[in-house]
Amino acid sequence: MKTTINNPDWSTLPDHLLAMIGKLLHARVEALRFRAVCHSFRTSLPLLQPSTLNIPDPFDSNNQLSLTRSTVYAIEPLHEISSTPLETSTWFVKVSELSSGSVRVEDIFYRFTDQNLSEMLPKSLNLLDYRLKEITTAYGLLQYPIFQKIVVSLDEFEIMTLFSGGKLGVYRKGDEEWTYIDFSVDGIFFEDIVYHMEKFYVLGSKGLTITVDSKSLDISQVAAPVPTANGFNKYLIKSLEDLFFVDKSEFDNCLEKGGSKSYPIHLNVLKLDEEKREWIRVTNSLDLKDSVVL
Template sequence: MAACRQRSCWSQLPRDLLSCIAQHLDSRLHVLRFRAVCSSWRASAPLPPKSPSLPKQLHFRGNYPTRKRIPSFLISRMNVYRIRRPGFEAVSDQKFWFIKVEETRQPNKFNVLSPFSRHPIKNVPPSFPKELNLLSFCVEETVTAFSIRQRREDPDTEVNDYNPLIRKITLASDFVSSNSAVAISRGNLCRITSDGNDNQWYKFDSNIKFRDIANFNGKLFTVDLYGSILSVRDENTFSLEEIRSPLDQTASECERYFVESGGHLYLVVRDLYICSDRVYYHRKIDGFIKETGDDPVPVKFRVYKRIPCSGDEQNEYDWVEVTDLGDQVFFVSTDCSFSFSTQDSKGCHGNRIIYVDEITDIEHLENKERYEEDDDNNELWHLKNGKVGLFNLADQSSGSLVLFPEYLAMFWPPPTWLMGDQASSSS
């Protein structure tokens, strides 16, 4: 009876108070969960708009009329969610699970992906929920990323091919008005614009090889192979401005990733200078190649944080190296990067970096082998082949993620508490 009175009290909160609360919700997911409580809460908060309008299909005109027709591309939104097991009470061994979903052209239909991969998972377990009740689980949006896939010739198919020439894509800060996106293709920074049926693909200086792009606080940042950080000075002309010379004293060719955490922008560098005699950058494939050999490549990461710069009239911000991430774990890959807290996770500690190894074996390249799509029946490709690792920033140790079951359980396989009838209620 007391529980009933409590629920009734929550449902009878003044509408102006509910409206005020709804205005402070900072994501579409939070608004949907707020509306799901009861009819009075739903009436106090309108449905959040879906903006920008994605997925978007693009057709590019070829320069040579005799050449085979250029296939179309589909730009879609991807979200990585952290799902907490049922029950909202604070416990010391709270269980989390991360999943990445990608929008399709069919309303309310999504592809399920592992955070490690760009390929949709084939043969998802039959007990995997088709829908999630937002009141049964705590679902947090960790990061939003974007994909660009090449459409197959059959217009009716929803299965698209990932374009390996595109390293990463993000939307321009004024996407709603300009319909612009920025992509790294073969190491080149490109601007994609869409104006009705007239789509254009502009390439920046091809002599610079870029490794990552980020849209942080409405401003686009990019970093090149040698660590120079640039920003888009004017989105009308998309002119680039260097805001930081190479962070590395050696200015060597390294993998670099932007990560947003706690309202700050970080740059994570995988230092390949320590193994430069065994690993080298291959411009044609825009990636790093490992010479043949069974010995593991040494792993080292460095992290830099963007902070306000005092006493410098020319530069508002500077980048400083940090060695302690607190309870945060950084996840980095060419596809998407994000951070999460381990504060309530038993057996897991922060100041770690989970990474997808981007180094390709030279034999794999020479044999022209293709990466397999992720298949749950044969374990996820990146896990099966030891391409996901964990690096301890404190003691500089590293190892395959499968050697750390507490961390691995956050990503695969799906936990038992997520499967079954309790998760299949409509949201």
């Protein structure tokens, strides 16, 4: 290949620079693009395979569980982005990596549309023709529906699980069994968990929020309950360096259309102020920084 200023020969980059670049690629799609450049790029960054780590079953000591990972991507055709940026088609898909090495593609809006996802997507995806953006990643443990939610710290491979009924468990790589978190406060049960800024955050009913140190299992309260948090569903949402508390409730007035009834949804959004140790209601859309919550 003839090398010019406008057309450099990237394949000649030294190995130590390729290794430094590879360490900065956290999203799987970024690693795939990097490896697709040429042979030297591909050999400098091994492609991580789905986890085969054996995790003990919390209910059966003779059984092992498999960790699954699902990633939501936004897919946009590059030719539409360049020609009609305001009318660009965007597909949101969830890709689950299976232990066999294959993947399963799902429509994250399948509950709200009658159209089959396979009818909307192209037969194949060439990453040179499409822009893929990783939106979020979620984890799961197969076999039991009792796992309400699972969050993972990949640095030390630590797992926190919210069981149905509000029970909390932690598994750390090398442990022989799960450790359960006891936080005994009258009338408080766990509603959601998230891994944010290298800490596990746990949301209790009424907005009481704690952090759990995965190594010492020490518990610290970071926000007091919110008296007005009376919704039927509560969520922790991380966005960049901020953490939000979404309290979801229904309006009392019923809407009728075409013989069917529906109840409008109200979302009360609060932002965590750890210095003040409280949730602050979001009244300015600028606080959300153009975020979209899925």
